[in-house]
Structures are given as structure tokens and as C-alpha cells.
Amino acid sequence: MATPARARKTPTPTKSKGKSEAAAGMPSLIPNSNSYLQRILNARVYDVAKETSLTPAKSLSKRLGNKIWLKREDEQPVFSFKLRGAYNKMAHLTAEQLAKGVICASAGNHAQGVALSAKKLGCRAVIVMPVTTPKLKIDAVQALGGEVVLFGDSYTDAYGHALELENAQSLTFVHPFDDPDVIAGQGTIAMELLRQHQGPIDAIFVAIGGGGLISGVAAYIKAVRPEIKIIGVQTHDSDAMIRSVKAGKRVQLADVGLFSDGTAVKLVGEETFRITRALVDDYIRVDTDAVCAAIKDVFQDTRSILEPAGALGVAAVKQYVAAQGCKGKTFIAITCGANMNFDRLRFVAERAEVGEHREALFAVTIPEQQGSFKRLCELLGPRSVTEFNYRISDSAQAHIFVGIATQNREESQKLLKAFTKAGFAATDLTDNELAKQHVRHMVGGRSELAQDERLYRFIFPERPGALMRFLSSMHPDWNISLFHYRNQGADYGRILVGLQVPKSDNAALKQFLGTLNYPFEDESNNPVYRFFLR
Structure with missing residues (x-):
């Protein structure tokens, strides 16, 4: 996860001037800045828009040791502040x-x-x-x-x-951001926010696409409460405003990332650049995994699902707290949109755990001999396995793709050392985009070594020890030639297992399946198995 990144290390004369003048009402740095305050105070928005809630994020606040509030623009009739x-x-x-x-x-x-x-x-x-x-x-x-x-x-x-x-x-x-009336309309969010929270506020975190939202918020906040920091947030692959402020002029990006489609802007506005450059205190870039984790955080506190752009502010708050080590502060994130395509939730759910450092991905190599797979599972101990992919392919070594639930990055590093100490060569794939986006779904294939293989689908209870019970009950002469498991967040997990069992052990296999007491299906004659795995 990225650390907070200031757009420039030392303030320019313009920036410094803006800070001193902000306290006096911003009269000269931003031409017509007093008119911005008047525009916001007199903006016509409530014919269609509503005053949105300022909601405490109780779980996130407890975890971060700071008071986190969410300005819920996702509650608007069109589920976004843009209205x-x-x-x-x-x-x-x-x-x-x-x-x-x-x-x-x-x-x-x-x-x-x-x-x-x-x-x-x-x-x-x-x-x-x-x-x-x-x-x-x-x-x-x-x-x-x-x-x-x-x-x-x-x-x-x-x-x-x-x-x-x-x-x-x-x-x-009707410009989406580079227009004084549009900027003033967005500024009414800040007007509501200060009315709803009249106590100390240390910083407000605002997503930036073209800059209309942060311009309106900054114009009002710096006129009324200049001591509050305004921190802009962009993704690493759509950071036109941060690059522009650093360069001192508008910079057009050749391409933009589309995950946070609501902030996918190649060139920020002239007016928004001018205001943002003058009034915004700091900038943070966040990555996709951090945004996915933030979407999950907001869901846990509000039971609402934000779109990626809507969660940028929350991702930045977490990143800021981690980098600054602050405690007891009050931070507000504007959750600016909730127009999420349902189909994207699958991707968000997968990446959220990695973004929160609650899942680590590894490639582990073990010797292709009886007992190695069980020894690896014993090494994992009581930790929850989020994914396990293995297909026999070599007579000497087995390569396994495994996901493991962790508490933090330090735990994943300890696991890596434990694999090495046990004699298992391992590579940490947690930050590997190829592994996260593609390889984890592609591990497997045909194998000439899978002789006498039987294929079974099992339903396991999602509780610690279920996998070890399976392995401990299995005949010691049988070999696991294929194993695929993914945690889907349900009470039961679904596992695909290939077992190399001699025909002479048919009776023992039947007894094993009966005493295991896990629901199963024999897929040995499934055409998909013959096409892709056999």
C-alpha cells in the first residue's frame, strides 16, 4: 500500500501566500474567491439534492484509534454528489x-x-x-x-x-467540474459538514477526478475554518491533479486507470487546478487493493456499498493514519458515490483482503513425495486458508499456489521465513499483479503423472481443522494429485481433490468416503475433467 505523497516537498510562494490569505478569507490568491463563498451560500441545490448524513465509522474508528466520520454523499437520489x-x-x-x-x-x-x-x-x-x-x-x-x-x-x-x-x-x-456554478454546488457539502460537526476537525479527505468536488469543499472550508486540512486523493493510475500541482501547470495523462471510473480524468480543469493548487494542503495516492479494502470497511460500518471513487477518501484516511502514526484525531472522508456495478463486487471482495493485509499469497515448492502436502498444512497451523491450488506435474517437485488469512504484513513475512526454515522454497506473491489477477485462477492443467486418479468434489465446513481431518483420515499410500479450494465467505467451502488410488483399494476408498462424513460428488467421468485436467 502506498504512503502519503505530497505533490511537492516545499511550498511554492503561491502556496505559502494562499495559506496566510485563507485565514483572512482568501481575497487575493483566488480571484473572486469571496464570490465563491457567496455562490456556495446561495447555491440552489435542495430542489433535487438532500442534506446527507455525517455518519461515524465506529468499527474503523476503533481499529485506527482516531475518530472517523463519513459524509454520506452516496445517499443522494442519484447516489452521488454530482447532482x-x-x-x-x-x-x-x-x-x-x-x-x-x-x-x-x-x-x-x-x-x-x-x-x-x-x-x-x-x-x-x-x-x-x-x-x-x-x-x-x-x-x-x-x-x-x-x-x-x-x-x-x-x-x-x-x-x-x-x-x-x-x-x-x-x-x-454543463461541465462536470470546471465551472464556477458547478464548483459552488459541490461546495454545499462543506457547508453542511461544518454545520453537522462543529467540533475540532483535523482533516477532510476528498477524492479528485477533474477537481470540482475538492475545489468547492476547499473554497468553503478555507474561508470559514482555515485550520482544517484538505487532503486530495487520487489513484496511482489516474493522478492528473497531483502531477499538475507538482509541475505547476496542467498535465494531461496519456491513459487513465478505469477501476475508479468516477475519477478517470486525463486532464483536470483550469479553474479547479487553480483553486486546488492554492488551497489543498496535501495529496495521497492509493492503489486498487486499498480502495477495495475501504469499500469493505464502509460496508461493515454502514451496510452500504460504495463505488471505487466513493471509497478513495476512506482508503486515504487509513493510509494517512498508518504513515503519520496519529491517535485521537478527527478525520472526515467524503463518500462521494455508490454507483457500483454488481458484477464488480467479486473483484472487490477478492482484493479487499490483500488491500487490508489480511491475505498473503505464496508460491510454495514441496518435494513430490508422500507426506509433504500434509507437512505443509501442519506448518500453516490454525490459520485460515483462503485458496489452495495444486496439480501434479513433476515427479520430483510440486508447486502450490496458496492464500492464507493474515493479520498484517509482518505475519506474512514470518510465514515466508517459516516455509524456508521447513525446507520449502517459497515466493511471496501478495503484491504480484499477474498472480492476483490471473494466475490464481489458472493453476492446474493436464498431467501425464496422474495415474489411477479419481476426482471428487467435497463440501467442507469452514472451520479450523477441517482440512487436517481430511488428510489424517486418508490412507497413507494414497497421493493427492490435484487440490483446488477458494474461500467464498460462506459457512461451507467447496474443494476439488484428485486422489491417486489403486483399483485394489476400492473398498478402502469407499470406507474412507463414508467415515469422512463430508458431502461429495464423484467427478471422475465429468467431461470437463477429461477436457482440461486429465
Whole structure:
């Protein structure tokens, strides 16, 4: 997991000037900054948006030793903060502009905000979305009456096409972030937040895509409570704002990561860059595993499921606390969106444990001889095994892919040393993207050494000792030639086992299966087995 990364090590004169002036109301660093405060105070958002909750994250707070609060923008009617800025912008349009209709480019959340605002105001809304946008968001926009046009792989691609349609159809463009009225609409989040929590706040963590949210939040906070730190958060593969602030000018990325699609912006706005550069105190980059872990943390505290962009702030809080070693502080993360595609939950669940250092992945080599597999399992002790993949392929050595539940990174290092001490060559794969994304699902294949092999599917109770009971009950002359297990988070685990059993031991095998008392299916004649494993 990455550590907090400041965009620059020493403040520039502009940054330093901004801090002193923020305490006095930010009059000169940001032109018209007082008007930003006025814009936010007078923003029209509550015709469609709601005042969202400020929720304590009790479990996360206890674990981190700090008071963590969540500003729940995922509670909005469109499950994202974007509704605020979109409506505030459109509510300030003339009747003539509304009559002609509006257009926007969006990865999804701004699109829903514009579509709902257009429905409220009774005007046409054309929405240009990247082709990578989750279907959930596309369907939501269409359900609100928006006319969806899919174009390009990122927001920047969709933006260029939207500008062409704007001119061709005389529509009014509603920018998702680089517009004073949009920024002011997002700033109402900070206005609510300070009204809801009037005590000390040490820092507010805000996700950054194009910069509209953090610009609005920073403009209000630094005008009213300048002592509160504003910390911006981006992913490692979509960090255009951090790079821009470091360079002192806007930097366009060639490509952006699409996991956090809500913040996948190649080029930040001119206005948002100017405000962010002046008022934001610090920046943190987070990785995919950290974001997945944060989604799980929020679910455990709220029973709500955030989209990746919505969880960036929470991931950054955890990273910040770990790096700073702070205790007793008060931190607020803006959970800015919950438009999560259901199909992505499988990936999030797999990566969350790694992101929290609660799972370690290893490649372990053991001698291909009787008792080695059992000795390896004994070495793991009472630890929960999250995954076990093995297929006989060599007469001398066996290569096993194993996932193990851990408490922290230190425990995984101890396990690595224990494998080596026991004579098992091992490699830590926890941070290996190839292993996490692909290899863990591909271990196996055909084997010419799998003679007299019988294939069985078992259902094991998910409790410590279940695997050892299986191994201890097995005849010592039988060999395990295939083993596949993945913890699915249920009360029962499903395991696929290949056993090399001589035909003369059929009676002993039947007795073994009967006394084991685990539900099973004989898959030895399954065509899938013959196609891919036999």
C-alpha cells in the first residue's frame, strides 16, 4: 500500500501566500474567491439534492484509534454528489438556454445529476458517456430521461465529442467540474459538514477526478475554518491533479486507470487546478487493493456499498493514519458515490483482503513425495486458508499456489521465513499483479503423472481443522494429485481433490468416503475433467 505523497516537498510562494490569505478569507490568491463563498451560500441545490448524513465509522474508528466520520454523499437520489453542481449550474441558465436543452460529458455520476436536473427543470439533456461506463450508470441515465451517446474510452474522449454536439445542436454545455456554478454546488457539502460537526476537525479527505468536488469543499472550508486540512486523493493510475500541482501547470495523462471510473480524468480543469493548487494542503495516492479494502470497511460500518471513487477518501484516511502514526484525531472522508456495478463486487471482495493485509499469497515448492502436502498444512497451523491450488506435474517437485488469512504484513513475512526454515522454497506473491489477477485462477492443467486418479468434489465446513481431518483420515499410500479450494465467505467451502488410488483399494476408498462424513460428488467421468485436467 502506498504512503502519503505530497505533490511537492516545499511550498511554492503561491502556496505559502494562499495559506496566510485563507485565514483572512482568501481575497487575493483566488480571484473572486469571496464570490465563491457567496455562490456556495446561495447555491440552489435542495430542489433535487438532500442534506446527507455525517455518519461515524465506529468499527474503523476503533481499529485506527482516531475518530472517523463519513459524509454520506452516496445517499443522494442519484447516489452521488454530482447532482448538487449539475442542478446549481442548470438552475442559473436562462429560459432560452433551457428551451434549447443541455449537454454534458460524464463517466456516469454527473450524467445522472444532469438527467435528473433536466427532468426537474423540464428540458432536454444529451449525455455523452465513455464506452467503458458501467451499464448500471447508463441505465440510470436513460431511466431519468437522458439521451445517452457512447463515445471514447475516457471522460476526455467523451468531452471532445460533446463539444462537437454542443455546437452542432446549439445546446448548453454543463461541465462536470470546471465551472464556477458547478464548483459552488459541490461546495454545499462543506457547508453542511461544518454545520453537522462543529467540533475540532483535523482533516477532510476528498477524492479528485477533474477537481470540482475538492475545489468547492476547499473554497468553503478555507474561508470559514482555515485550520482544517484538505487532503486530495487520487489513484496511482489516474493522478492528473497531483502531477499538475507538482509541475505547476496542467498535465494531461496519456491513459487513465478505469477501476475508479468516477475519477478517470486525463486532464483536470483550469479553474479547479487553480483553486486546488492554492488551497489543498496535501495529496495521497492509493492503489486498487486499498480502495477495495475501504469499500469493505464502509460496508461493515454502514451496510452500504460504495463505488471505487466513493471509497478513495476512506482508503486515504487509513493510509494517512498508518504513515503519520496519529491517535485521537478527527478525520472526515467524503463518500462521494455508490454507483457500483454488481458484477464488480467479486473483484472487490477478492482484493479487499490483500488491500487490508489480511491475505498473503505464496508460491510454495514441496518435494513430490508422500507426506509433504500434509507437512505443509501442519506448518500453516490454525490459520485460515483462503485458496489452495495444486496439480501434479513433476515427479520430483510440486508447486502450490496458496492464500492464507493474515493479520498484517509482518505475519506474512514470518510465514515466508517459516516455509524456508521447513525446507520449502517459497515466493511471496501478495503484491504480484499477474498472480492476483490471473494466475490464481489458472493453476492446474493436464498431467501425464496422474495415474489411477479419481476426482471428487467435497463440501467442507469452514472451520479450523477441517482440512487436517481430511488428510489424517486418508490412507497413507494414497497421493493427492490435484487440490483446488477458494474461500467464498460462506459457512461451507467447496474443494476439488484428485486422489491417486489403486483399483485394489476400492473398498478402502469407499470406507474412507463414508467415515469422512463430508458431502461429495464423484467427478471422475465429468467431461470437463477429461477436457482440461486429465
